[in-house]
Amino acid sequence: MASKKATIHDIAKELNITASTVSRALNNNPRISEATKKAVLGMAKDLNYQPNNLAAALRKGKSQLIGIIVPTINRSFFSSVIRGVEEVANKLNYRVIVSQSNEDVDNEIATLNALLNARVDGVLVSIGKNTDRFEHYKDLMERGIPLVLFDRTTNEVGTSQVVIDDYLGGYLATEHLIKQGCKKIVHFTNLKQVNIYKERYRGYLEALRDNDIPFDESLVYQSDMQLVDGRNCTEQLLASHKKFDAIFSASDYAAVGALQILKENGVKVPEDVALVGFSNEPFTSFTDPSLTTVSQFPIEMGQAAAESFFEILEAKKKKFIPQKTVLQPELIIRDSSLKSGK
């Protein structure tokens, strides 16, 4: 039974036809008679034929593979995006190769090259936090390899992007806090290359302005936005003895860090300090109090990114104008910010 893998040549030999006819039959080419197609399909099944995509890919110059680069895969947001990409890609008979950059530029470049050597038909990337060089992406563009940036994007590379309206997210979060009566709203952010935090910050500023709340720069804390950073910033904040009645953290992780320190210091959330995070990480509904946050619809983002990718792929021959897809975020109001509700 376990003879070597069958090829189209084996099928051809059995049926006394040529491999080209078999190939056409398998691809449902209209120039092949129904009878032959039936025979080929039957024999393919009999011989347990499995097409060798490598060979086809080599010949056609298309591997049916998409590369994805994310900073880390085991973060709910990113793995959900990947899930979304996969759903769309698989339907179109594409497979997804996943790679992690670990927030390191050199790693990002190395991993990108590895994907290219594997001959992926294109790449979807969420840029590392510390990435400050973009030549490798510009190269891609020049070589005509489809590239879509999502979430952590940059405008330095003229390609399609999929983001949520981070500005709006920041605005909604801040506005919500203001409506809860907060006036001294601390903001945790990270104003590096990547756009997302800048945008959330912009939303924060705008909401303050629209509501005539004076902006106090000393209430803005910059960090790496991990849980530990949230802890550190909050400790500094408390130590500074500044007055504040809310924290809008542009990351859920930092928000949880803040929550921990606040609780440890007997500061009541939301009574003393209202708290809002960003991303709707799964754990945010399980904290005590549950964390108000902004949903980024990661699965939808993945789907949109994949669709964007296939648009580039299809438009390939003609000139293609990069699209920027902006998804609407949604404020998820939970207990950590509800001063009035309780």
Added chain:
Amino acid sequence: MASKKATIHDIAKELNITASTVSRALNNNPRISEATKKAVLGMAKDLNYQPNNLAAALRKGKSQLIGIIVPTINRSFFSSVIRGVEEVANKLNYRVIVSQSNEDVDNEIATLNALLNARVDGVLVSIGKNTDRFEHYKDLMERGIPLVLFDRTTNEVGTSQVVIDDYLGGYLATEHLIKQGCKKIVHFTNLKQVNIYKERYRGYLEALRDNDIPFDESLVYQSDMQLVDGRNCTEQLLASHKKFDAIFSASDYAAVGALQILKENGVKVPEDVALVGFSNEPFTSFTDPSLTTVSQFPIEMGQAAAESFFEILEAKKKKFIPQKTVLQPELIIRDSSLKSGK
């Protein structure tokens, strides 16, 4: 600049040598002179040569790709396993293709075939919860394609497996509850094909026996073990008016569901009912109270699975005896089970 991609033939032409020499030089073949190697490497860089792995894969019959099938990628446990696999695989110059079965057998088979068509060199799989057919995996074995099962495994297929000692995990969790003084310990489980829950259940039973606590079958609840199932089971449990002082849920999700219902009904955790979950999902440290659970070391599991895979690959020529790697779980004690501590 953006001429067509350079091949070894282009390099050969430039240097007035043949492609075979270039190929050997690039592969650091000892039969090629140092001078030629240097020249080839230099020209490769000049021409911005990127090897076409597809062509090499076709010729060598090895794609340097590993397929992974998980029920769903956006679950911390699975994405962390994938992370572990990737770390090991990338070091050995392999790439990882990720696919999801969505807990559906047919999907699992389809996705497996897709991976095989992409000519992966082997497959790592965590079996879907409802999978009750294993022919597709047996086929793989017969065809000599390396297969490693992890976490959700079965003994029906004679291949290498990587699991944690679920029995021990179940035992540790139950024993811990007993030490906290609990005597009527409810167990949430799912006794289907897949081994893991059976093993945890066995640990539960054994711990009871070793501590002379009578086993009460009516305290065992079976479900799909999602959050909602945990809620349902707990509601039933409360409605039944059975006496119980602890719940050991073989899933963190169901445990959180239980926690929610208990709190909603004014049952205090851990005072009235101690609670232990399983998996150490990230959210377990953020619940109120924080959830005692069992860590499965998913990244380590991924690394072990990858190593197991490469062992099979290397031993390919000789006969290979499937290995079962058993990782030790660790009980993470948090507040939800600490009656004494507080």
Added chain:
DNA sequence: AATATTAGTGCAATCGATTACATCTTTTTT
């Protein structure tokens, strides 16, 4: 009935890298 179409297949080159075998130099051995 002669010519033009159309349907259905075959031929052979091709994608890019690898590799068994052959060939040609040099160098070493005796």
Added chain:
DNA sequence: AAAAAAGATGTAATCGATTGCACTAATATT
């Protein structure tokens, strides 16, 4: 100095599927 060995490179087939072009036979057109 002739024979043997080692060193360096070339030749050509190969992996499996695809596809432009050619070809035959059957059908349609005038």
